[in-house]
Amino acid sequence: MKKLLLILFFITVSVDGFSQFFIEKTGNKLQKGITKYEGYFTFYYDDTSDKLFLQVDDLTSEFLYARSLSEGVGSNDLGLDRGQLGGGVVVHFKKAGNKLMLMQPNLDYRAITDNEEEKQSVKEAFAKSVLHGFVIKEEKNGSFLVDATDFFMRDAHGVASTLARNNQGNYSLDKSKSAFNLERTKAFPKNVEFDVMLTFKGSPKGYNIRSVTPDASLVTVHQHHSFVKLPDNNYKPRKFDTRSGGYAMSYLDYATPVNESITKRFIFRHRLEKKNPNAVISEAKKPIIYYLDRGTPEPVRSALLEGGRWWNQAFEAIGYKDAFQMKMLPEGADPLDIRYNMVQWVHRSTRGWSYGGSISDPRTGEILKGHVSLGSLRIRQDFLIAQALQAPYKNNSVDDDFALQMAIARIRQLSAHEIGHTLGFAHNFAASTNGRSSVMDYPHPKFTLKDGKIDFSDAYDTKIGPWDKVTVAYFYQDFKDEEENELNKILEDAAANGLKYLSDSDARSQGSASASAHLWDNGGNIYDELYNLLKIRKKAIANFSSDNIKTNQPYSVLEDVFVPLYFFHRFQTEATVKLIGGLEYSYAVKGDNQTIVKRVSGATERIALQAVLQTINVDEIAIPKEKLALFPPRAMGYGRSRESFKSDLGVEFDAFGAVETASEMTLNLLLNPQRASRLIAHKSLNKNQLGLVELLDELIAKTINKTHKDTYYQELQNVINTAVLEQLFYLAAYKNQYKQVNAIVLFQLDEIKSTLKNKNSKGIQKIYDNAMVKMIDDFIKNPISFKKSKAPQIPDGSPIGSDD
Secondary structure (H helix, E strand, C coil): CHHHHHHHHHHHHHHHCCCHHHHHHHCCCCCCCEEEECCCCEEEEECCCCEEEEEECCCCCCEEEEEEEEECCCCCCCCCCCCEEEEEEEEEEEEECCEEEEEECCCCEECCCCCHHHHHHHHHHCCCEEEEEEEEEEEECCEEEEECHHHHCCCCCCHHHHHHHCCCEEEEECHHHCEECHHHCEECCCEEEEEEEEEEEEEECCHHHHHHCCCCCEEEEEEEEEEECCCCCCCCCCECCCCCCECEEEEEECCCCCCCCCEEEEECECCCCECCCCCCCEEECCCEEEEECCCCCCCHHHHHHHHHHCHHHHHHHCCEECCEEEEECCCCCCCCCCCCEEEEEECCCCCCCCEEEEEECCCCCEEEEEEEEEECCCHHHHHHHHHHHCCCCHHHCCCCHHHHHHHHHHHHHHHHHHHHHHCCECCCCCHHHCCCCCCCCCECCCCEEECCEEECCCCCCCCCCHHHHHHHHHHHCCCCCCHHHHHHHHHHHHHHCCCCCCCHHHCCCCCCCECCCCCCECCCCHHHHHHHHHHHHHHHHHHCCHHHCCCCCCHHHHHHHHHHHHCCCHHHHHHHHCCCCCEEECCCCCCCCCCCEEECCHHHHHHHHHHHHHCCCHHHHCCCHHHHHHCCCCCCCCCCCCCCCCCCCCCCCCHHHHHHHHHHHHHHHHCCHHHHHHHHHHHHHCCCCCCHHHHHHHHHHCCCCCCCCCHHHHHHHHHHHHHHHHHHHHHHHCCCCCHHHHHHHHHHHHHHHHHHHHCCCCHHHHHHHHHHHHHHHHHHHCHHHCCCCCCCCCCCCCCCCCCC
16 A cells, blocks of 8 residues: 555656655655756746746745746837836735735835834725736645746737737737747746747738748747846835936825825936945945847947946946946846846847836836847938938949948947936937937937038037936935935036926927927027028938949839938928927926926017928929939839838829828928917917917918929929818818817918919919819818828838837
């Protein structure tokens, strides 16, 4: 009987996995196929069944659980990138019957008090989450062995839901084609890392997933899980200030006195302390070190290292020596190991955004891992801009180093920019109108005309800006006492020195009112820089020729080079439009001396309007006739892409479509309903402001009332006029705006109709003018049925990206 029981015992062990308790009891070696990993958590991998067993020794301590995508899909549009973080949450194990529950407490609602009953009342008031129930395989002396296979071998990153949400098809996890990846499954004293290869099967529907998978019915990625020991309690959270240039981590503290705010806000930042707190300059106890992806090629590698190290300038300014460092990732180290702050070089099938993320302690906001993802194709856009502006390939020349150097200059700044996010810093979209005061802006390359030639020497900055030093001081400077007063002084001094700070919500909307916060702009006088870019654009288009591409390249490539040149003014146009019906304001707080809010003056609005109207002037945006001979139908193997001109002429290059796209871009911005309503409101407060009636009078005079003797120019004018008319229809029919806007636009449409009827046009133009009258009549009869036609879509073209 004893022999039979012993055989049954060994059968049980081989099925359920080999537990540590059996090892301790008998001293036997591990069974064949079992590998033991000892670290923060001890776990066992069974090669015979591809199962992983986790040993849990502590049910009292919380730890951090983080997940990420270690090997991605490779499509910018889908966003499932290699190295993409999935966030980190505080968890703990709790025994319930025959299971260990992985519990996520609700840290959004707390009671910071010594009253344990008060703390418990808040915990009980709000829901918590059970992330997984682990069946206990064995228990001994307060330690538990659980089968963790299903927890790790699941779609924790939401790949299937992402594909479904993007209309790429319905996919489900195929566990028969999934397995643990032991090369990246490791154990360390303060963290354990688990990596799993997951295959999703389904019926592909979309182009994006088809374009990046060898078999789109089977999509294989790798997902990564980390269990991490939480930091000690010696980190001191720092107060968030809306003026500080950072992001806020917040929670509700129900132990707060009634006369104080229940919402507590703190900044996200790394822990940094001086070795010698009393020294003016001191090394850090533990410097902030970022590591660069070993797969990054030269010369990008050197540029990223150099740009990232710019941040040390700001740390030196607050008394730290070598507190910020950049190094190459040690050979064999895992980029997703939480111990390494990373700058990762990410490949996609098309140009895509770069971005900086982090994993932080949800209790305090302490950043534990900064992780930057840089799209590898982004550098090519800057190279293309330079190539378009200066034809480098004359007489079979291959000297395009100037374009490479400009692109590399952008990469240096991009490195600093994205690392800045992972240090805790938000975008500052007012910086480029404020003397290039921050790398946390999106700067457009800066060019000038010198002696009739385009000068590239000052395209991008070469250092950290003064605003960046302010944010580093607020986030990382040490204070012996009176920290709150010292922090406030940093921000007040910054404002007194003229530094501006505005972030995403003030810059991204088409109807944005900010006169300072813009993406991809330059210059203190926004409209002056628009005129400058239009001059540079005109000069470069006049010089554009086959010398803008290399010998033996198809002319289809020349068309692609022309795209960023033709739309070269697009972002400065957007910035200039925002002066119209615009506001000057700051994130002012009571007691500081910043501008709270004031309207952009009418004089500035009128100057801006004239600059904007230049962008729908046929003389400005018509592609010269002689240049059309450079753009034949696309060559075999060089078809149109998302970054090409679109065409309504089939295979033929569409010069009308280019003008239609450019003019619609401007008109969508200029005749935005929110902007139109602000013009009404502002004019009512001050008669000197630009009003909607005046704006429309100027617009119509420069478009619909304008004629050209040249038939090519006149037909392009007709294209613009149609775009104007349709945008007016859109504005007249729009409901969520001041009714005064609808009334004024309807009146203007009636005026346009009268003008067209009385116009002494002849031939084809008479036919077209009559058609416009009919368009107005049809709209007036039934405005509800109006559907705005779409111009050919503007190609992708941001110099770097939207979410970096």
